[in-house]
Amino acid sequence: MPDPPVVAVRDLKQHAGETVTVRGWLYNRRSSKKLHFLQVRDGTGIVQAVAGIDDVGPELFEVASRLDREAAIVVQGSVSTDERAPGGVELHVQSVECVAPAQDYPLGKKDHGPDFLLGHRHLWLRSRRPTAVLRVRDTVIRAIRDFFHRRGFVNVDAPILTPAACEGTTTLFEVDYFDLGKAYLTQSGQLYMEAAAMALGKVYCFGPTFRAEKSKTRRHLTEFWMVEPEEAWATLDDVMDLAEAFLCAIVERVLEENRADLETLERDPAPLEKIQAPFPRITYDEAAAILKEKAGFEYGSDLGAPDETALSAKYERPLMIHRWPHEVKAFYMKRDPKNDKLALGVDVIAPEGFGEIIGGGERASSLEFLERQLREQELPEEAFGWYLDLRRYGSVPHGGFGLGLERTVAWICGLKHLREAIPFPRMLTRIYP
């Protein structure tokens, strides 16, 4: 007699009454003398497999009682709906085979501390929360690619090894590059996207970026993923419109596909359902006026994390802050024609205190302006020679933004710490596993 067909746990409900094979790992076991409840996970879900001693016989029952948590197992049995089973469906075991043991599996059933969990991230990944987060992350990634594809953007990935900083200030990871001296891991693909936008019109890159900042907070990783669209002929308003539609599309997609995961994460979907255009848009000046009451805030300085939280608390939708003092923005930002002190940049602050998820704006298209900026900020002109070429040959208005994937996933999932939003987080004092 042939083996019953292999069915994913997620699809078991459609196979009620049938005999099936489930392949997976033992997530937990609850036992009494004559009855085992084996919780089997297969990556798509967890199902309760009920093994009664009278049904499987004393030998198989003994096998089941010896199974370690996370042992690899193959279970065959009949699918039945039962209100007592978590998820409403369970498997009545006819046979169970231990494919591989998992003696002394390090992760317990009770809580662990962050140090222990991060040191065992390769195993922690198997738990409920991480798998739910990784599924949401996958949805966000697909929503990003689909959104840009539908709008006519071409994916053009930027190099990861770069000759110099894209933006002068932040620290870079350095690597030896043969006879050419030092190279650096990219901290933004934007400058390359500006070149690509002049070739294809609408482009985006999506890949890992690296920051060697000595940041030690829940909002920082040294390696994170960033998506950076860039659009020829786009103004600041176009960039803000794009960011608004973009965030709506991502959140909508997660609400469509990941309700169960959000529930696993105990993430209330109600605030996400309110993410609809239009988003509030205020100028830096208006933001500064709101923060003026707060002691310590000086006009002209960048917004700190507590400032962002205080501002975003006033809104249920992402908050767009535009037209910043040019000193706090990058050298390539276009100036406001109405006020030369202001740069045409925009930051988008996620609601509920999750902080900045987007930074972008309109780029300067004037060659003369950029040459002056490089001199004033003492940036090496030879490193930016190719970039200046973009202004020498058919320069047009253009703009774009960068969205931090992990911050977006953390916001949507309601994660307190970015380290949960990426499979294997890289942080200041952590490179293992």
Add this chain to the structure above:
RNA sequence: UCCUCGGUAGCUCAAUUGGUAGAGCCACCGGCUGUUAACCGGUAGGUUGUUGGUUCGAGUCCAACCCGAGGAGCCA
């Protein structure tokens, strides 16, 4: 780099004013036919981060260092 908090069993934590180191989980043994991080009983498990100091006596007080967490700055 700076500020704050922490480090006790494999894991999560407790230990009164300085007075002989304790629980749950995990492991192992036993009990229980519908469990929901199952439950009940038992066994095993410790150089209290390291070094030095104060004291009759230090997990507890002091100093330095190491490691971790949260935050600031900077940023996505």
